[in-house]
Amino acid sequence: MAVDGLVLSTGYGLWSPLAWIVTFVIALIACYLLWRLGVSSYKPGTEQSAPYLSGNKADDPTALHVPGGNLYWGFIEGLKWYYDRIIPLHTGIVTDYLIWMFGVAAILLVLVMVVI
Amino acid sequence: MFLNLPYVTVVLLTCLGIAAILFKRNLLKILLGINILESAVNLLIIAIGYREGGVAPIYTLAPSTNMVLPTPQALVLTSIVIGVATSALLLSFSIIIYRKYGTVNVNLIRELRE
Amino acid sequence: MISDFIWANSPILLVAIPLIGAFICPLIGKVSTDVRRAWVMGIVTLTTAIAAIVVYRVYTEGIVTYVFGAAASGMTVPMDSGGIPIRIIFTIDPMGALMEIITAVVGFSVIFYSLSADARRSGLEQYYTLFLLLIASVMGMVSTGDLFNFFVFIEISSMACAGLIAYRIERGRAVEAAIKYFIISTVAAIFLLFAIAILYGEYNALNIAMIASRMQFTPLDKVALVLIVVALLAKCGAVPMHFWTPDSYGLAPSAVTAMLVVASQASLYGLFRFVFTMYNLTFTAGMMGWTLIIIGVLSMVIGVTMAIPQKDVKRLMAFHAVSQTGYMLLGVGVGLAVLGNASLMDQFGRMAMEGGIFHIINHAMYKGLLFLTAGAIIYRVGTRDLNKLGGLGHQMKWTMVFFIIGALAIAGVPPLNGFASKLMIYESVYLFNPLLSIIAMVVSILTLASFVKVFHSIFMGPQRPEFSEVKEAPRPMLIAMGILAFVVILFGLIPVQVVSTLISPAAHALIDRAGYIAAVLGGV
Numbered sequence: 001m002a003v004d005g006l007v008l009s010t011g012y013g014l015w016s017p018l019a020w021i022v023t024f025v026i027a028l029i030a031c032y033l034l035w036r037l038g039v040s041s042y043k044p045g046t047e048q049s050a051p052y053l054s055g056n057k058a059d060d061p062t063a064l065h066v067p068g069g070n071l072y073w074g075f076i077e078g079l080k081w082y083y084d085r086i087i088p089l090h091t092g093i094v095t096d097y098l099i100w101m102f103g104v105a106a107i108l109l110v111l112v113m114v115v116i
Numbered sequence: 117m118f119l120n121l122p123y124v125t126v127v128l129l130t131c132l133g134i135a136a137i138l139f140k141r142n143l144l145k146i147l148l149g150i151n152i153l154e155s156a157v158n159l160l161i162i163a164i165g166y167r168e169g170g171v172a173p174i175y176t177l178a179p180s181t182n183m184v185l186p187t188p189q190a191l192v193l194t195s196i197v198i199g200v201a202t203s204a205l206l207l208s209f210s211i212i213i214y215r216k217y218g219t220v221n222v223n224l225i226r227e228l229r230e
Numbered sequence: 231m232i233s234d235f236i237w238a239n240s241p242i243l244l245v246a247i248p249l250i251g252a253f254i255c256p257l258i259g260k261v262s263t264d265v266r267r268a269w270v271m272g273i274v275t276l277t278t279a280i281a282a283i284v285v286y287r288v289y290t291e292g293i294v295t296y297v298f299g300a301a302a303s304g305m306t307v308p309m310d311s312g313g314i315p316i317r318i319i320f321t322i323d324p325m326g327a328l329m330e331i332i333t334a335v336v337g338f339s340v341i342f343y344s345l346s347a348d349a350r351r352s353g354l355e356q357y358y359t360l361f362l363l364l365i366a367s368v369m370g371m372v373s374t375g376d377l378f379n380f381f382v383f384i385e386i387s388s389m390a391c392a393g394l395i396a397y398r399i400e401r402g403r404a405v406e407a408a409i410k411y412f413i414i415s416t417v418a419a420i421f422l423l424f425a426i427a428i429l430y431g432e433y434n435a436l437n438i439a440m441i442a443s444r445m446q447f448t449p450l451d452k453v454a455l456v457l458i459v460v461a462l463l464a465k466c467g468a469v470p471m472h473f474w475t476p477d478s479y480g481l482a483p484s485a486v487t488a489m490l491v492v493a494s495q496a497s498l499y500g501l502f503r504f505v506f507t508m509y510n511l512t513f514t515a516g517m518m519g520w521t522l523i524i525i526g527v528l529s530m531v532i533g534v535t536m537a538i539p540q541k542d543v544k545r546l547m548a549f550h551a552v553s554q555t556g557y558m559l560l561g562v563g564v565g566l567a568v569l570g571n572a573s574l575m576d577q578f579g580r581m582a583m584e585g586g587i588f589h590i591i592n593h594a595m596y597k598g599l600l601f602l603t604a605g606a607i608i609y610r611v612g613t614r615d616l617n618k619l620g621g622l623g624h625q626m627k628w629t630m631v632f633f634i635i636g637a638l639a640i641a642g643v644p645p646l647n648g649f650a651s652k653l654m655i656y657e658s659v660y661l662f663n664p665l666l667s668i669i670a671m672v673v674s675i676l677t678l679a680s681f682v683k684v685f686h687s688i689f690m691g692p693q694r695p696e697f698s699e700v701k702e703a704p705r706p707m708l709i710a711m712g713i714l715a716f717v718v719i720l721f722g723l724i725p726v727q728v729v730s731t732l733i734s735p736a737a738h739a740l741i742d743r744a745g746y747i748a749a750v751l752g753g754v
Contacts, residue, residue, distance in 0.1 A: 008650060008725045011581050012657040017645040017723045024645075065694075068616025068687025069541045072679070076539050083539065086532065090473060092229030094222050094410045095146070097473045098137055098417060104470060105421070105460040108521065112452045115517055137417065143409075150416055157423045164431035187316070187436070191378055195423060198385045202416050205389055209396060209409040216402025227403050228410075228477040 122163035129156035143213070143220040147206050154199045158192045165189060240283045241296035241320040244330070245370045248277050252362035259355035267345050270358045274341040277365060281334035284373075288327040289735070293749035295375065296320040306750050315437045321375025321750055324735035328587065329372035329499050331732070332594045335717060336492050337365045343602055343710035344485035347609055357397055364390035364489055371496045375750060377426045377436045380500060381419060384465065387493050388415035394486040395478045407477035414464055414474050421461035425454035439750035442508045442743060451509075458504050459518070465497035468559060469529040472552045476536075479548030484605020487544065488598035491551060495590050498555065502562055506740040510569070519567025526559030527666060530673040537680050543604050543614050546684060547597070550640060553673060554593045560670060561586020561655045562740075564662045569741070578658035583737040584729060585654030591732070592647040592721060596639035599714040603633040606703035606711070607688060616687040623689035625700045630689045632711040637685060639718045641678035647718050650725035 008015045042048060051058040076083055129152055136149025165188025173183040214220055217227075236243065251273030259266040287294050295306050298318040306315050322330070341361065348354065367390060370383035392415070396408035430436055432451070433444045445451065460471075467475035475494075479487045505518060533553030540546035565583030568574040606629045607622065608614050623630045639646035642653075652674060660667035702708070721728050739746070 006724070006726055008653075008729065010585075010654050010657040011578060012661060013653070015644075015650060015653050015725070017650075017725065020645045021723075065620045065691035066686075067618070067620065068683055070617075071683040071686065072538055075679075079535070082535070086536065087230050087539075089470075090230050090476075090536070092226030092477075094225070094413055095138060095141070097410065097414060097471070100470045100473070101414065101417065101460065101464050102134065102138065104463070105456060108456045108460060109453065111517065111521070112456050113449065137413075146413065150413065150420070153417070153420050154423075157420055157427060160424070161427045161430070164427060185434070188430070191426075191430075191436075194378070194382060198382065201389060202385070202412075205392060206409065206412060206416070209392070209405050209412065212396070212399065212405045213402055213409060216399070216405070225406055225409075228407055228481070 119168075122159060122166070126156050126160045126163065129153070129159065141221055141223055143210050143222055143225065144207075146222065147203065147210065150206070151199065151203055154195070154202075158195055158199075161188045161192050161195070236280070237283065237287075239296070240280055240287065241294060241322055241373055242298070243280045244277065244284055244373060245366050247280060248273060248362045248366035248369065251277075252359045252366060255359045255362060256355040259358075263354075266355065266358070270341060270362065271345065273362060274338055274365065277369070278334040278338045281330045281369070284322060285327045285331055288322050288324055289731070293321060293323045293739070293746065295750055296322075307752065314435055315440055315750060318379060319375040319437060319750060320373045321439065321746070322373050323739040323746060323749070324732075325499065325503070325587070325737075325739045326372045328591060328732055328736045329496060330369060332495065332591050333365065333368045333372065333492055335713070336488060336594055336598045337368075339710040339713040340485045340488045340598065340602070342713075343488075343605070343707050344483070346704045346706035346710075347485060347605055348483060351398075353397070357394070360390045360393045360397075361486070361489070364394065364493065368489075368493050368496045372499055375438050377429065377438060377441070381422050381426060384415075384422065384497065384500070385419050387496070388412060388419065388465075391415075391478070391486075391490055391493055395482040395490075397486070398481075398483060400481060404481040407474075407481040411474045411478040414471070418461035418464045421457040425457040425461070428454040428457075437750065438503070438508055439747045442510070443747045443751060445508060445510075447509070455505075455509055455518075459501065459521070462497045462501035462504070463525060466494045466501065466555055467529075467552050468525050468555055469532045469552065472529065472533065475552050476540075476545045476548040479551060479601075480542055480545035484544070484601050484608065487548075487601040487605075491597050491601070492594050494551070494555070495594055498558060498590065502740055505566065506569075507743055507746050510743045516567050516570075519563050519565075519569070522559045522563030522566060523666065526556040526563055527669055529553060529556030529559065530670065531556075534673050534676045534680065538676065538683070541616050543607070543616055543619070543684060543688065544601065546616075546680065547600050547604060550600075550677060550680070551593075551597055553677065554589070554597065554640065556673075557652065557655055557670065558586045558589050558593070560659060560666065561589060564659050564666075565737070565741075568662070574662075575741075578661040580737060580741070581654055582658035582662065583740065584733050585651050585658060587736050587740075588651035588654060588725075588729060588733045589648075592639070592651050592718075595714050595717045595721070596636045596646075596648060599632060599711055599718060600636040600640065602707070602711045602714065603629050603636060606707050609707070610700050610703060611697060616684065619688045620691045620697075621689075621693045622697060622700065624693045625697070626689075626702050628708050629703050629711070632708075632715050633685065633689070635715045635718055637678075637681035639722070641681055642674045643678070645722045647721035647725070650722060650729075654729075 006016055006018045133149045133153030133156055137146050140146055167184045170182055170184035171178060171180055173186050210220060213225060217225055258269045297306055300317055306319055364387055367383045367387035371380060374380050392408045392412035395411055396405045398404050428450050429441055433441050435441055464471040479490060482490060530553050533549050537546050537549035561582045565579045568579040639648040642648045656667050656670055
């Protein structure tokens with residue numbers, strides 16, 4: 001493998017953390033400059049910082065937090081066929097775990113004995 | 117045939133141990149199965165170390181110089197000690213499980229799943 | 231004088247110091263709590279220093295051997311033994327040294343963390359005894375050059391781990407996790423002992439180098455190989471033997487979980503050591519390589535998909551540990567699959583192995599960091615349920631920063647260390663088989679998605695009224711997290727230097743079987 005200075009060569013591509021940091025710093029400066037262009041009349045604590053919901057009264061923000069269990073509901077629902085098979089495998093019964101272990105040993109034994 | 121008897125016993129004990137840990141539902145019986153499996157391995161090591169007509173490797177007043185290597189015995193001794201510690205720890209865990217869950221049936225010891 | 235002694239005997243001191251420290255700990259604890267803290271901290275600092283000496287020796291002198299009870303520590307084969315190294319030998323090559331670095335760094339920061347995090351609990355004498363015993367046994371596992379000693383150390387580590395997992399009984403649930411872990415570990419250890427008995431019966435030796443030099447790959451060796459591989463895969467938590475991982479990682483105290491990760495990695499080290507050094511090319515490496523690859527891919531996919539619906543923060547992270555183990559198996563498995571082919575090995579095999587090995591050290595650092603942040607949250611808030619957490623970013627700013635560092639590193643976001651090792655794995659595996667590389671990338675994306683969920687549900691959102699009293703984690707815990715975060719960032723910023731000084735020699739040491747044998751048996 002080629003090692004020169006700060007460029008990690010993976011045989012197929014390159015990775016230079018230094019170049020990444022330079023890009024990141026440039027992006028940060030650009031963001032700062034864009035932020036500087038904004039208006040400075042923002043005042044926290046006034047109605048400017050209150051949530052605006054088409055003129056309706058907004059709900060209490062603490063009630064709006066989506067708890068972790070509800071995130072990715074769609075993902076799990078979409079892969080229901082997969083999860084319905086994979087989650088019940090984690091039975092919590094130690095004998096099942098041992099059967100998996102012996103099963104893998106048996107399969108590997110057959111593979112090693114027969115194939116090689 | 118007679119010399120193969122230890123190996124036959126090893127196979128029998130192994131099958132017995134595996135059957136016990138795979139098909140028994142009582143936690144204590146599974147632990148016994150583990151102990152049987154351990155004994156099978158210990159017996160295997162001892163059987164491997166056996167030499168016909170060999171004497172213990174103690175040079176003082178040795179009847180012959182046809183001595184066996186003491187390594188397998190040392191291994192088994194270590195392994196037995198480890199086995200005792202393992203059994204003690206497993207049994208103490210089962211005591212706590214029985215106190216908290218009120219059962220030693222592995223089908224019911226499954227608060228942690230999914 | 232004393233420095234010469236330490237220098238010459240450093241490999242054994244690496245195990246002896248934490249071992250002695252562990253068993254004196256309950257006595258010292260009788261004096262006072264502060265003395266015990268100082269004792270534990272002193273022992274772990276000393277162990278880290280000794281580990282530094284050993285690692286320095288390995289990188290300057292090459293493979294270090296230490297023979298127990300010999301006149302000179304380099305006298306591996308006694309004159310009158312007929313060329314058989316009958317003594318117990320420690321053999322530390324760069325791969326072992328790498329594992330020692332991991333153990334020392336994680337062990338140090340985790341003990342530092344634990345002294346603050348677990349200070350309010352009872353039974354701490356036994357707790358630290360087991361903790362130091364765990365460090366000693368992991369150090370032993372990665373240093374030993376003897377099959378039976380490996381078995382002994384793996385059993386000690388199982389016992390220490392099981393005791394630590396069950397330490398907080400949690401209405402019996404932690405004990406349930408511990409007994410499941412321990413039953414599987416014990417059966418795995420019996421597999422290992424069976425394999426050792428077979429190998430001893432065949433070759434009359436227990437020394438890894440000796441067996442390697444005599445290896446013929448008879449049918450009995452095949453049985454031994456299968457037993458070793460299954461036992462160590464079960465110990466490192468690869469699918470489909472991963473079921474104990476979420477239970478025990480989830481229920482153990484957080485500091486212990488970070489160390490459990492290291493203990494699992496040590497089993498992985500054992501797997502690589504036996505497959506590469508003992509068997510190497512005596513068998514069709516392609517088949518065993520593909521076995522590791524398939525198990526690795528299964529671990530990656532099933533680990534990460536099982537992590538996504540989890541609601542317990544530590545259980546979720548534990549499934550990610552399974553998934554990350556898959557990357558290491560994939561990288562090293564690709565290296566093993568092309569081991570016999572020199573041109574493919576130069577083209578991508580070596581790089582894949584380096585990626586896999588680099589991932590071991592990276593994983594230990596960022597996963598340790600993540601478990602420590604989870605522990606800090608549980609310490610302050612008292613719940614681990616993602617549905618009940620929220621809005622902690624307002625109070626626990628530093629914990630949040632460390633969590634972000636860990637989460638981005640595990641997801642492989644540049645410039646953190648996870649990116650460098652994953653990039654090495656992706657690109658080399660792509661040349662081997664593009665599909666595997668694509669699966670690895672998808673898994674990485676799902677990892678990021680899953681940690682976005684954790685981040686959102688713990689830190690984001692408005693401040694919760696029930697958590698208004700929550701404060702930032704205590705300073706020692708933050709410092710411990712800071713050490714690991716520093717390593718994560720450092721390895722991300724200078725991957726080239728790390729790869730060339732630590733990882734390449736380690737990968738080379740695994741491949742170079744003749745060198746390992748020659749270091750123990752003398753020039754062959």
